[in-house]
Amino acid sequence: MIKKFSLFALSLVGCLVFQACSDSFLDEDARDKNYADNLFEDLDGFVSAKNALLHMVRVERSEPIQSAELGIIWKIGTDVAWANSELSWSRGLNQYTAADLTSTMQFLNGDTSGNPGIFLLLYKGINAANMIINRAKNPDVDWMGADETENRANRNLMVAHAHLVRAWCYRHLAYTFGPVPISTEEITGSNYRDDWTRDPVEDIQELMEEDLLFAAEWLPVYSGKVEILSRAVAQHYLAELYLWMNRPSDAEKYARLVVDNPNYKLITERYGVNRNEPGCPFMDQFLDGNILPGNGNTEALWVFPNTPVDGTQGQYGNSMRRSWISAYHNLGIPITPQYGGRGLGRASITAWVFSLYEEQDDRFSEYAIHKAYVVNDKITLPCDMDAGSMTSNNHKWASTRKWDWTFEDSDRWGELYAYGHQTYLRIADTYLLLAEALHLQGKNSESDGAAYYLNLIRTRSNATPITVGEVSLDFILDERARELVTEEHRRETLVRTGKLVERTRKYNPIASGERDGGAGIQDHHVLLPIPQIIMDANVGHRMEQNEGYQ
Numbered sequence: 001m002i003k004k005f006s007l008f009a010l011s012l013v014g015c016l017v018f019q020a021c022s023d024s025f026l027d028e029d030a031r032d033k034n035y036a037d038n039l040f041e042d043l044d045g046f047v048s049a050k051n052a053l054l055h056m057v058r059v060e061r062s063e064p065i066q067s068a069e070l071g072i073i074w075k076i077g078t079d080v081a082w083a084n085s086e087l088s089w090s091r092g093l094n095q096y097t098a099a100d101l102t103s104t105m106q107f108l109n110g111d112t113s114g115n116p117g118i119f120l121l122l123y124k125g126i127n128a129a130n131m132i133i134n135r136a137k138n139p140d141v142d143w144m145g146a147d148e149t150e151n152r153a154n155r156n157l158m159v160a161h162a163h164l165v166r167a168w169c170y171r172h173l174a175y176t177f178g179p180v181p182i183s184t185e186e187i188t189g190s191n192y193r194d195d196w197t198r199d200p201v202e203d204i205q206e207l208m209e210e211d212l213l214f215a216a217e218w219l220p221v222y223s224g225k226v227e228i229l230s231r232a233v234a235q236h237y238l239a240e241l242y243l244w245m246n247r248p249s250d251a252e253k254y255a256r257l258v259v260d261n262p263n264y265k266l267i268t269e270r271y272g273v274n275r276n277e278p279g280c281p282f283m284d285q286f287l288d289g290n291i292l293p294g295n296g297n298t299e300a301l302w303v304f305p306n307t308p309v310d311g312t313q314g315q316y317g318n319s320m321r322r323s324w325i326s327a328y329h330n331l332g333i334p335i336t337p338q339y340g341g342r343g344l345g346r347a348s349i350t351a352w353v354f355s356l357y358e359e360q361d362d363r364f365s366e367y368a369i370h371k372a373y374v375v376n377d378k379i380t381l382p383c384d385m386d387a388g389s390m391t392s393n394n395h396k397w398a399s400t401r402k403w404d405w406t407f408e409d410s411d412r413w414g415e416l417y418a419y420g421h422q423t424y425l426r427i428a429d430t431y432l433l434l435a436e437a438l439h440l441q442g443k444n445s446e447s448d449g450a451a452y453y454l455n456l457i458r459t460r461s462n463a464t465p466i467t468v469g470e471v472s473l474d475f476i477l478d479e480r481a482r483e484l485v486t487e488e489h490r491r492e493t494l495v496r497t498g499k500l501v502e503r504t505r506k507y508n509p510i511a512s513g514e515r516d517g518g519a520g521i522q523d524h525h526v527l528l529p530i531p532q533i534i535m536d537a538n539v540g541h542r543m544e545q546n547e548g549y550q
Contacts, residue, residue, distance in 0.1 A: 317417030524548025
């Protein structure tokens with residue numbers, strides 16, 4: 001089985017490479033079956049592989065398993081989100097039911113159609129990154145530079161993307177499963193193994209640090225091209241990593257490198273396509289037509305670009321709108337742009353998050369939250385936002401508007417998926433990491449401490465500034481909820497800060513067991529179970545399961 005896993009990962013890498021290339025390239029036949037050997041001959045081949053790797057990351061916002069954004073596994077079952085229209089595979093994380101949250105659950109192992117689960121998807125990314133890193137060591141590669149200095153820069157730019165994505169994959173794996181196998185060599189059909197061991201999280205963190213430091217050195221200071229990431233992305237993840245490693249001074253250093261980069265800043269004034277229409281600066285950055293750096297978006301650190309196919313529909317569908325906008329059409333309301341297009345409400349924001357906002361906060365305004373629907377052009381139907389209404393298939397639950405506009409053709413709002421550009425990582429997140437790093441060092445001042453950076457976030461949205469005495473880790477986590485809900489990998493933030501069980505029990509009546517009288521979240525749920533398919537495949541060495549799971 002581990003042989004199948006290795007070969008499976010390798011074959012997926014090959015598929016990935018093809019997906020990221022141009023249409024004309026897709027129509028070409030590989031020169032022989034050893035396609036990877038032919039691909040990695042020159043810079044153009046590495047560019048194709050790098051683009052494929054970046055495409056793999058956006059699978060997180062698609063639905064390779066079933067009818068929901070894959071990334072909701074890091075969002076529901078926390079203080080900020082729950083599974084409204086619950087699926088069999090999301091029930092375990094939504095309610096922490098012992099019968100559902102098991103090593104055999106679908107999103108861990110994959111489905112019957114052959115779609116791999118999250119564990120294998122992430123190792124696919126690791127193997128693809130390893131392939132780029134290792135193939136770049138070949139002295140015969142033509143890096144197509146004018147001289148050796150340019151050759152080295154071209155090489156390291158490609159390798160830097162691979163190191164960054166490898167760290168991104170291990171970030172998800174270690175936060176989710178704890179110790180996992182470290183693989184730094186390209187897996188081929190001749191070096192497969194069935195005796196993997198789980199390496200300590202500390203070793204994984206050290207590898208991530210090495211990867212991110214390399215990326216921070218060789219990625220450009222700024223990139224206006226979405227297919228080239230800037231070093232700010234690596235610096236952001238270094239700041240988060242150092243907080244996880246309890247090194248707040250190092251976290252401060254790298255977060256400051258991002259916030260002091262003059263190419264990035266918070267959106268504080270109206271801009272772009274609807275700047276003369278009612279709205280607010282906070283929400284302008286989520287509008288279709290405003291997402292790309294070239295559109296004036298100074299807040300986006302990492303953007304997932306769309307790739308048009310025939311001028312009417314994008315190539316890569318994402319499920320953010322489908323997952324997070326309520327299924328209001330079940331109330332007899334037509335699917336329209338006014339209400340964000342077609343939603344299924346697979347995930348919803350908790351009542352607690354809605355209770356956090358002041359009334360004047362732009363992040364809670366009608367421009368940011370769907371608060372009411374009009375039925376038959378006559379009856380206004382207010383949306384539910386109270387904890388007592390957090391019941392399954394509540395189609396009038398209030399929902400975010402962040403993903404309303406992720407579509408390229410305004411006449412196709414009834415489509416299942418959205419196809420527009422999307423921001424994946426924002427500098428607002430970095431400001432909040434910096435505030436946390438400063439707070440952990442006792443630097444809470446309103447001039448250049450945690451209160452200062454929290455207030456930059458708050459005043460941008462017309463929230464009341466806070467004082468030094470109000471700064472705490474819990475307040476920072478509250479502010480992350482206000483600012484980043486549906487974007488942030490909330491489970492991972494709470495695992496990193498040691499707050500997952502405490503805050504989920506306190507603020508999510510479904511995940512705590514309060515609503516249905518179940519046991520709810522337990523201490524061992526901080527980690528999810530190692531997939532059974534992986535356990536069974538590793539016949540050469542018994543892999544230990546995480547505590548609390550069979």
